[in-house]
Amino acid sequence: MYLADQTWPELGDYVAEESVAVVPLGSTEQHGPHLPLATDHLIAEALAREAADRAGYLCTPTINVGVSTHHMQFHGTMSVDPPQFRDYVESFSRNLTYHGIDRIVYVNAHGGNMQHLREVGRRLREDEAAFAVEWMWDESIPELVSDIFEHNGPHGGPKETAMIMHIAPELVREDKLEAARDGGVVNLLDGNPTIHGARNYYDAIDNSENGVFGDQTDATPEKGEEIFEAATEQLVQLLDWLDDARFSDLMAKPHVDPQPGSRR
Template sequence: MTLLAEHTTTTAAAELEAAEVAVLPVGSTEQHGPALPLGMDHMAAEAFARTATGHDDAVVLPTLPVGVSEHHRQFDGTLYVSAETFERYVAETVSSLAEHGVRKAVVVNGHGGNSGALRRAARTLRQDRTAFAPPWNWWDGVEELADDLFDEDGGHADAMESSLLWHVREDLVRPDELEAAEAGASEGWGESVHGAALGFDTIDFSDSGAVGRPTQADPEKGERLFETGRDRLHALIDWLADRPLEACWPRDHR
């Protein structure tokens, strides 16, 4: 199917009638160090989601580009909303689509900070029997491959993210800034002392805003990541399309 936003209200009717699954890309607009654009997360989510236009039973929704990113607020250009606002916005977007008869969705997520809100939104939609909308984090779909490709714990503007976007949007990656990103990066996400988390904001533990080893980035590795993630997403869409709606709802008490 084509993108929903490119239809008229009359042509959308036939598309929605044939659709079993909606694909909703969500991400963020936030700092990703000196080498990657602010839109890294929503651009990645949108790139994966748009591959679903080849599915006859899927409809791709417009991207939600601002997410739960307050922990990046000290870096220029970062935009954010509260977790409560984001959760409600996603839930109401999916709910509005359910009124048109599409009650199963995959939320393609490009930003880790959105994860909690997305899980809560999915739980509420399912509990109310409005829609079944599990979130899909692209990095979870490529975790094993990323472990083979890169020597890093990573977590943000790292080699994995840099490689993926280098493949998807080569024009927006600044390879000459990868060394600067890594020079000011932390090895892993956050900071702790005796088991207590101290780094509440990214700037508390990363001078450049990056976390990981972005100098390992490579566009060919990014292509492998993208193809692997795409295949996992398509398998999820197929599974969800075949799953009866009644099987998606919470089980009754014994």
């Protein structure tokens, strides 16, 4: 059920029965010479809308621009500063609570958003406004992703390439797959990402000249469909679990007794 396609009476009927919403988030940033800048938010929206439709929950419009400061050396990358991103997502979420939503799943497809979505979720929980959790699609199916891709790659690699081959094949520059592999870094460890235990990089370009990692030639539409279906099923199960939970059980536990045994 896509929020923007509904009328207000239809949405009133929804919140009379349900209080779960799915919010897709991604980025608009470089994904190498073979994938569009829309990669992350296309994946997030496709997964969110599919899972919401299958399970009968509400899906909001997509937040297309995230925290992408680590990709700014590449043309076209768009980014917002972390405090503004957190405040926007929190305001967006509180708007949902105003209309009767108190459980939110942030369907996230961009690593740069993760810590900030967790922080927003904590703020909402502390106020007992909503229980909001960040869900990252590839983290829901790590074994499958590892099994079907020999050189996965954390960014612009075969998993994202395969997903876009499945979701929006017309946007994949298939003639650039070898160039993406050969101009990037197949194995992140080959870039010596740490020195004496310290990370020695801040931006993608510090490790990869074309901004991507992994072997993009290992991607196929069939693999994309397989991981899309597996991740969607995980998201459906998460939504059902959240819907079944008592709101009070999702809130912060009480403080431990500061004076156990005292008579007050």
